[in-house]
Amino acid sequence: MKNQLNKTQSKILITGGAGFIGSHLAESLVKKGHPVTIIDDFSTGRILNLKAIQDQVHLVKGSVLHKKSLLKLVEEADVIYHLAASVGVKYIIDNPLKSLEINIKGTENVLEYAHKCGNKPVVIASTSEVYGKNDKVPLKEDDDRILGSTSISRWGYSDSKAIDELLSLAYYREKGLPVIITRFFNICGPRQVGTYGMVLPRFVKQAMENQDITVFGDGNQTRCFCFVGDLIGTLSKLPFFNKAYGEIFNIGSNQEISIKELAQKVKKVTGSSSKIVYIPYEKAYQKGFEDMYRRVPSIEKINKLSGFKPKVELDNIILKVMKNFQKEASYDL
Ligand SMILES: NC(=O)c1ccc[n+]([C@@H]2O[C@H](COP(=O)([O-])OP(=O)(O)OC[C@H]3O[C@@H](n4cnc5c(N)ncnc54)[C@H](O)[C@@H]3O)[C@@H](O)[C@H]2O)c1
Numbered sequence: 001m002k003n004q005l006n007k008t009q010s011k012i013l014i015t016g017g018a019g020f021i022g023s024h025l026a027e028s029l030v031k032k033g034h035p036v037t038i039i040d041d042f043s044t045g046r047i048l049n050l051k052a053i054q055d056q057v058h059l060v061k062g063s064v065l066h067k068k069s070l071l072k073l074v075e076e077a078d079v080i081y082h083l084a085a086s087v088g089v090k091y092i093i094d095n096p097l098k099s100l101e102i103n104i105k106g107t108e109n110v111l112e113y114a115h116k117c118g119n120k121p122v123v124i125a126s127t128s129e130v131y132g133k134n135d136k137v138p139l140k141e142d143d144d145r146i147l148g149s150t151s152i153s154r155w156g157y158s159d160s161k162a163i164d165e166l167l168s169l170a171y172y173r174e175k176g177l178p179v180i181i182t183r184f185f186n187i188c189g190p191r192q193v194g195t196y197g198m199v200l201p202r203f204v205k206q207a208m209e210n211q212d213i214t215v216f217g218d219g220n221q222t223r224c225f226c227f228v229g230d231l232i233g234t235l236s237k238l239p240f241f242n243k244a245y246g247e248i249f250n251i252g253s254n255q256e257i258s259i260k261e262l263a264q265k266v267k268k269v270t271g272s273s274s275k276i277v278y279i280p281y282e283k284a285y286q287k288g289f290e291d292m293y294r295r296v297p298s299i300e301k302i303n304k305l306s307g308f309k310p311k312v313e314l315d316n317i318i319l320k321v322m323k324n325f326q327k328e329a330s331y332d333l
Pocket residue numbers: 015016017018019020021022039040041042043044045046062063064065082083084085086087102106125126127128183184185186187188
């Protein structure tokens with residue numbers, strides 16, 4: 001397929017563009033010269049996230065579930081980044097029905113209209129959660145999913161995003177829709193909030209307020225934290241790689257750290273006097289809650305395509321998150 005996209009002028013639609021990752025992506029694309037339109041229902045997104053570019057983007061307050069307004073925006077776009085979703089373990093557990101509806105129907109709407117409007121390229125934001133309980137190290141894109149019981153709400157996120165991937169690949173194979181699937185692994189940085197279950201901003205906030213840093217479980221579970229800027233460097237250029245279409249890419253850091261060590265690091269970097277306390281999963285979330293023990297991506301495939309390499313170290317990410325919280329607090333004065 002010949003790539004018709006213009007690297008600075010293609011019109012970009014970002015669903016969920018007022019969110020943490022979406023707002024960084026929008027900023028980067030605006031800087032490159034692209035006209036950017038955002039649709040967001042502000043369920044977890046914030047107008048504050050768009051402070052720097054508010055006058056430079058076309059912002060539509062609305063839902064990807066509202067077909068009419070979505071169709072108009074897809075018609076006007078050259079490329080669609082679909083990031084709108086219910087996100088965060090806590091949010092998914094508190095809103096199981098809404099999450100499934102948005103994450104499945106919303107994606108279906110985007111894919112259907114991208115096809116109807118002349119097969120416009122779509123980048124789909126998926127997640128490491130699709131691997132379920134598979135804690136193989138490192139996880140490659142074609143590794144198996146190990147599924148938890150449907151009685152545990154958290155797996156609704158994993159399943160809904162896996163359906164998104166299957167739908168996307170079906171549109172690619174049957175209808176020729178150019179789709180790219182990106183699986184993010186614990187992306188973090190300024191503007192991410194801890195309210196919906198994201199561990200790093202939650203720890204930083206607790207440390208800054210000298211409150212207990214609450215580790216869920218025994219803290220031996222590991223994750224890899226990737227700076228949002230490192231992700232955006234690659235995400236913003238993905239649609240321009242012909243070879244990316246019809247493919248799935250892990251994107252994240254492969255530097256593993258236990259959550260217990262993360263708590264200690266946050267405490268040290270922020271200079272906090274907080275105590276680190278441990279809360280059983282069942283108390284933190286819900287009865288029968290399950291977590292995966294390790295989560296390390298293989299980033300070989302995305303590196304080969306785009307040269308992607310995570311650069312920003314964890315200490316520096318923590319500092320940037322702390323400084324952003326301080327900056328945001330000063331807006332309220
Ligand atoms: N942050 C991560 O580490 C991570 C990891 C894996 C996958 N992802 C995926 O990346 C994407 C962005 O996540 P994020 O971390 O920026 O979270 P976020 O909550 O900040 O962003 C999601 C955005 O979607 C918006 N939204 C939700 N429902 C909507 C609807 N019906 N219509 C329009 N907008 C709607 C929210 O208001 C929010 O602005 C999501 O698809 C998420 O599943 C993120």
